[in-house]
Amino acid sequence: MARRDTTAGEGVFQPGGRHCVADTLGYLAGRWRVERAVHDLCQDRYGTFRGTADFTREEVGAGLRHVERGEFTWSGETRLASREHLFESVGDGAALVRFADGRPFHPLDLREGSCVADHPCAEDVYRGEFSVLAADCWRVVWRVRGPAKDLRLVTLHHRI
Known part of the structure; x- marks a missing residue:
């Protein structure tokens, strides 16, 4: 029987109305506790990430810098992990997420x-x-x- 990992919020919240926000970047700004469950469906393996995500205002422009740091555990081994993104305002409360090097990721x-x-x-x-x-x-x-990937990553963020 496959293990169901609920550490990242699966099954924690009952379905209901969406919580609307006026401004995507305004909502995200600040510090968040991060819990992520990773499931490699090809190999039926599980991992977790626990750490923090900081969304801080960029000195230049109207965007946010997202810096995530914590510990990633996979196959019984725990390592430090981090990543960065840039969140750029596109007006009307929406954003464009970019990789740290500026390449576009997704709206x-x-x-x-x-x-x-x-x-x-x-x-x-x-x-x-x-x-x-x-x-x-x-x-x-x-x-x-993809041809060699079938992953599901569930991340829950709680404001600190």
């Missing part, structure tokens, strides 16, 4: 409380489903599919 609009975004990467397709669950909690579910 993000949380004003209606949820958003779906796709990102093609070589032969793989990343599909992210973003949900604002409350004023201090949001979730993203990434499905990554």
